[in-house]
Amino acid sequence: MAQIQIQQVTKTFGRFDAVQDLDLEIEDGTFVALLGPSGCGKSTTMNMLSGLLEPSRGQIRFDGAVVNKLKPGDRNVGFVFQNYAIFTHMSAFDNIAFGLRIRKRPADEIDREVRQVAQLLGIEEMLERRTTDLSVNDLQKVAIGRSMITKPGIFLLDEPFSNLDAGFRSYMRAELKKLQRELSQTMIYVTHDQIEAMSMAEKIAIMDRGRLQQYGTPDEVYNQPSNRFVAGFVGSTMMNFLPTTLDRSGGDLVLTIPVVDARPVAVHPRDGDGDSDSFTLGIRPEHIELVDPGSSSASLRGTVTLIESLGPRNIVHLTSDGYLLRVTVPPTVRPRVGEAVGLDLDARRVHVFADASGKALA
Amino acid sequence: MKALLTSLRMIVIAAVLCIFLFPVYWTVTMAFKPAEEWTPTGGKTYWVPDHPTFDNFRRIFGGTPGGSDSFLVSTPINATDSIVTSLVTSIVGTLLALAVGTFAAYGISRYRAGGKMLGFSILQLRMFPPIAVIIPVLFLWTYLHLFDTRLGLILIYGAVTFPFVVWLMKSFFDEVPREISEAAIVDGCSQFGAFRKSVLPLVKGGLATTALFVFILNWSDFLIALVLAGNNVVTAPVFLSQITSAATGEEFGSRAALGVILITPPMLLSILIQKHLVRGLTFGAIKR
Amino acid sequence: MEITTDTTTQAGDSLQAGGVPTAPMHPHRHISRLMILPGIVLLLLLVLFPVVMEIYISLTTWTPTTGSQWYLAYRNWTWFGNYWDGLTSPSFITAAVRTIVMTVAATGVEFLLGFGLALLFLEKFIGRGVATVLFLIPMMIVPAVSGFVFLLLLRTDGPLNTAISAIVPGTFEARWLTDPTLAPVAVTLVDIWQWTPLMFLILLAGLMAVPEDQIQAADILGASWFQKLRHVVLPIVKPIILIALIIRGMEAFKIFDAAWLLTQGGPGEASSTISVKLYREAFQNSQWSYVAALAIVVMIFVSLAASQAIKPLERQQERGA
Numbered sequence: 001m002a003q004i005q006i007q008q009v010t011k012t013f014g015r016f017d018a019v020q021d022l023d024l025e026i027e028d029g030t031f032v033a034l035l036g037p038s039g040c041g042k043s044t045t046m047n048m049l050s051g052l053l054e055p056s057r058g059q060i061r062f063d064g065a066v067v068n069k070l071k072p073g074d075r076n077v078g079f080v081f082q083n084y085a086i087f088t089h090m091s092a093f094d095n096i097a098f099g100l101r102i103r104k105r106p107a108d109e110i111d112r113e114v115r116q117v118a119q120l121l122g123i124e125e126m127l128e129r130r131t132t133d134l135s136v137n138d139l140q141k142v143a144i145g146r147s148m149i150t151k152p153g154i155f156l157l158d159e160p161f162s163n164l165d166a167g168f169r170s171y172m173r174a175e176l177k178k179l180q181r182e183l184s185q186t187m188i189y190v191t192h193d194q195i196e197a198m199s200m201a202e203k204i205a206i207m208d209r210g211r212l213q214q215y216g217t218p219d220e221v222y223n224q225p226s227n228r229f230v231a232g233f234v235g236s237t238m239m240n241f242l243p244t245t246l247d248r249s250g251g252d253l254v255l256t257i258p259v260v261d262a263r264p265v266a267v268h269p270r271d272g273d274g275d276s277d278s279f280t281l282g283i284r285p286e287h288i289e290l291v292d293p294g295s296s297s298a299s300l301r302g303t304v305t306l307i308e309s310l311g312p313r314n315i316v317h318l319t320s321d322g323y324l325l326r327v328t329v330p331p332t333v334r335p336r337v338g339e340a341v342g343l344d345l346d347a348r349r350v351h352v353f354a355d356a357s358g359k360a361l362a
Numbered sequence: 363m364k365a366l367l368t369s370l371r372m373i374v375i376a377a378v379l380c381i382f383l384f385p386v387y388w389t390v391t392m393a394f395k396p397a398e399e400w401t402p403t404g405g406k407t408y409w410v411p412d413h414p415t416f417d418n419f420r421r422i423f424g425g426t427p428g429g430s431d432s433f434l435v436s437t438p439i440n441a442t443d444s445i446v447t448s449l450v451t452s453i454v455g456t457l458l459a460l461a462v463g464t465f466a467a468y469g470i471s472r473y474r475a476g477g478k479m480l481g482f483s484i485l486q487l488r489m490f491p492p493i494a495v496i497i498p499v500l501f502l503w504t505y506l507h508l509f510d511t512r513l514g515l516i517l518i519y520g521a522v523t524f525p526f527v528v529w530l531m532k533s534f535f536d537e538v539p540r541e542i543s544e545a546a547i548v549d550g551c552s553q554f555g556a557f558r559k560s561v562l563p564l565v566k567g568g569l570a571t572t573a574l575f576v577f578i579l580n581w582s583d584f585l586i587a588l589v590l591a592g593n594n595v596v597t598a599p600v601f602l603s604q605i606t607s608a609a610t611g612e613e614f615g616s617r618a619a620l621g622v623i624l625i626t627p628p629m630l631l632s633i634l635i636q637k638h639l640v641r642g643l644t645f646g647a648i649k650r
Numbered sequence: 651m652e653i654t655t656d657t658t659t660q661a662g663d664s665l666q667a668g669g670v671p672t673a674p675m676h677p678h679r680h681i682s683r684l685m686i687l688p689g690i691v692l693l694l695l696l697v698l699f700p701v702v703m704e705i706y707i708s709l710t711t712w713t714p715t716t717g718s719q720w721y722l723a724y725r726n727w728t729w730f731g732n733y734w735d736g737l738t739s740p741s742f743i744t745a746a747v748r749t750i751v752m753t754v755a756a757t758g759v760e761f762l763l764g765f766g767l768a769l770l771f772l773e774k775f776i777g778r779g780v781a782t783v784l785f786l787i788p789m790m791i792v793p794a795v796s797g798f799v800f801l802l803l804l805r806t807d808g809p810l811n812t813a814i815s816a817i818v819p820g821t822f823e824a825r826w827l828t829d830p831t832l833a834p835v836a837v838t839l840v841d842i843w844q845w846t847p848l849m850f851l852i853l854l855a856g857l858m859a860v861p862e863d864q865i866q867a868a869d870i871l872g873a874s875w876f877q878k879l880r881h882v883v884l885p886i887v888k889p890i891i892l893i894a895l896i897i898r899g900m901e902a903f904k905i906f907d908a909a910w911l912l913t914q915g916g917p918g919e920a921s922s923t924i925s926v927k928l929y930r931e932a933f934q935n936s937q938w939s940y941v942a943a944l945a946i947v948v949m950i951f952v953s954l955a956a957s958q959a960i961k962p963l964e965r966q967q968e969r970g971a
Contacts, residue, residue, distance in 0.1 A: 073872030644770030
């Protein structure tokens with residue numbers, strides 16, 4: 001139940017900037033995913049939010065108040081670690097009760113609260129057990145319960161489900177979302193799995209090498225990536241990238257792909273940085289349609305190299321003048337390997353990136 | 363506030379360090395003090411030697427004191443023999459313990475030789491006050507004509523440090539995965555060949571550490587050398603204790619000089635093995 | 651960091667869900683026996699046999715002064731006469747009690763000092779590595795030399811008294827080595843000086859092995875420094891503390907070198923530890939068979955104490971801590 005403002009925050013270790021000029025505003029009660037590859041600075045950001053690290057520059061505010069110098073214990077945050085960080089020498093009950101015991105609450109209140117939390121998480125049976133007897137899944141539930149019990153204003157989770165079995169992971173994701181909605185908690189969830197982020201978050205903050213790449217809703221991030229990194233990172237089957245030359249004609253950008261028999265594509269630009277010598281065209285596999293190679297709607301031609309049948313859809317891999325492309329098609333479409341096909345690119349869904357800055361023009 | 367605590371911490375650490383190192387400082391300075399400065403004269407304690415000299419070192423190697431009147435009697439003292447004896451008995455004793463102990467450790471580690479009990483009973487050996495076990499050994503040794511011989515000492519040193527070797531080497535062997543010797547056996551080695559060619563090279567570091575550790579133990583021994591030898595065969599620590607009993611006066615400086623010589627090897631060696639000190643001193647129970 | 655007192659766990663073992671190792675098959679029993687054979691021989695010869703011999707002699711009143719060889723000692727058979735004498739002799743009982751008190755005191759002080767130092771060293775500071783190595787030096791000093799050094803330090807006119815005199819009003823002239831109450835303290839002091847670094851090392855290793863993320867979790871939950879120590883750190887470090895105490899206690903009980911070199915167990919028998927007492931009875935009073943009996947009593951006592959002390963450790967192992 002707190003609004004978070006991260007203002008121009010930088011964290012430097014020696015000469016290395018783990019986080020650079022981060023500006024982020026997280027509304028009260030939202031579920032935000034902090035997404036990015038390893039080393040992008042997301043864990044460092046979490047540690048600064050929790051108070052385990054102090055920003056080298058910039059300010060962090062909770063509900064308007066600057067908290068840079070505040071000790072972790074005074075910030076009223078909950079933190080769930082990737083490796084649970086369970087107190088190994090205590091029972092599950094004692095683990096969950098820890099936060100209240102530290103605050104010297106009376107025993108009956110502690111008992112009540114712990115059982116309530118345990119019930120919410122479905123672990124009432126395990127309370128008396130020692131943590132060494134619990135399964136990985138239950139351990140993570142205990143970890144969540146332990147952080148919840150002090151009713152923190154902000155909940156920070158650092159890749160909490162990456163060590164769990166896949167089936168349990170999706171179950172926990174759903175449970176966590178339910179919990180967050182029930183408690184209207186401000187939740188920040190760190191992950192490197194973009195599917196997880198897309199499915200759970202109201203807003204996603206994508207980071208790469210210490211810098212914020214884009215902060216938006218899943219829809220925005222998916223359909224209007226602000227730069228090439230975001231475009232390539234988000235999306236289960238990766239976006240196709242092709243080099244292209246750019247001409248402006250009447251407000252539109254005309255892209256000519258240096259591939260044999262390619263037809264130019266006209267694209268409506270967004271506001272973007274146009275300064276670059278070279279450009280890249282991006283289009284998602286599901287926004288390409290396979291047509292007859294001779295058809296007039298085909299912007300490109302290619303040869304099929306492989307077909308992956310995934311059940312609800314197929315992925316067709318092709319080469320076009322040396323470039324490797326992927327197209328998602330309905331399960332009924334099954335071209336033969338070696339067949340020549342035409343690719344109809346949906347012009348409304350084509351993205352253009354300036355190679356110098358990576359920024360998106362369309 | 364934080365800076366104040368840190369400075370306080372530093373001061374305490376420095377103070378404790380000084381207190382703990384003072385005896386060493388005292389020994390070293392005493393070794394370089396001329397006879398007049400050994401004890402406080404006229405109420406003045408010589409915290410730092412006023413006239414440092416090498417006289418004491420010369421003295422313990424057979425030199426007669428250079429005309430100083432403070433030596434009551436100038437029976438020459440020569441510690442060379444004792445130092446050599448210490449070296450020989452310590453080194454060979456170490457080798458003996460290493461040889462026998464490493465085999466046993468491998469047996470216990472790989473093949474559970476002796477089951478659970480053997481390891482623990484070997485540990486138990488260290489629990490008996492040496493004096494308790496030494497007495498019958500004294501009789502046995504006299505009977506076997508091993509009393510007051512180097513061989514006699516070597517054998518006992520080997521036996522006494524054997525538990526250390528077993529437990530230490532066992533902890534090192536435990537860290538080598540079975541698959542390595544199994545792979546060697548699949549390649550055609552015998553059990554012993556596998557041990558020798560594939561496992562042993564991997565624990566070379568552990569072997570060295572154990573050897574140094576055991577050497578320090580043997581080198582430091584006093585009681586055993588005192589009881590089982592002492593006339594013809596004198597190790598350096600025993601010699602040190604004997605310098606006074608002879609009619610040569612207090613000889614603080616000379617004893618300190620010998621002391622400095624005595625403590626230098628272990629100090630240097632322990633720097634080499636400091637990484638594994640915890641492991642050694644807890645019989646391999648705690649590995650860092 | 652691992653703690654292994656169990657001889658049956660090692661790399662490559664299969665672990666079942668409960669964390670209990672299952673021993674793989676051993677088709678090579680003969681090899682295993684062969685490997686430990688030299689060790690067993692060594693032990694048999696140099697330990698088992700002497701102990702048996704000792705038991706034999708303890709049941710007689712033989713001493714070398716009777717002129718006969720030891721194996722003829724049965725001629726002076728006395729059953730448990732020596733044992734009775736020993737167990738009812740006030741000087742032996744006193745020596746035993748004294749040794750126990752000194753052991754407990756030494757180990758206790760070493761633990762407290764070592765723990766305090768380890769806590770101080772826990773957070774990094776410039777020169778920590780060097781300081782740690784310097785601290786190890788007292789441990790490495792040959793006990794014969796440390797005995798000698800403290801002989802010098804504890805002289806009535808020695809540096810310790812002089813230093814204390816500078817702080818305390820008047821002259822401080824404690825007779826460390828000749829006062830019957832102070833002599834055992836002096837001996838204990840030497841042990842404390844020599845072995846506190848060991849406790850420090852072990853405890854530091856233990857403290858550093860506490861998982862960082864558990865500390866962080868406690869931080870975020872608002873635990874104070876003291877609460878963290880009590881609820882998170884100590885439970886994890888407990889087995890190591892136990893091992894350190896047992897091992898140190900074991901060794902402290904055997905104190906000989908320092909006691910002998912400082913005071914020869916005196917004045918009178920004021921600082922005679924068990925080891926010193928046995929030594930004196932044997933080599934000054936030639937009471938060999940008496941000493942043999944006493945030695946056996948001590949060994950039995952130590953074995954019992956040790957097996958009791960190991961129990962909490964074994965329990966911890968089972969719990970899979």
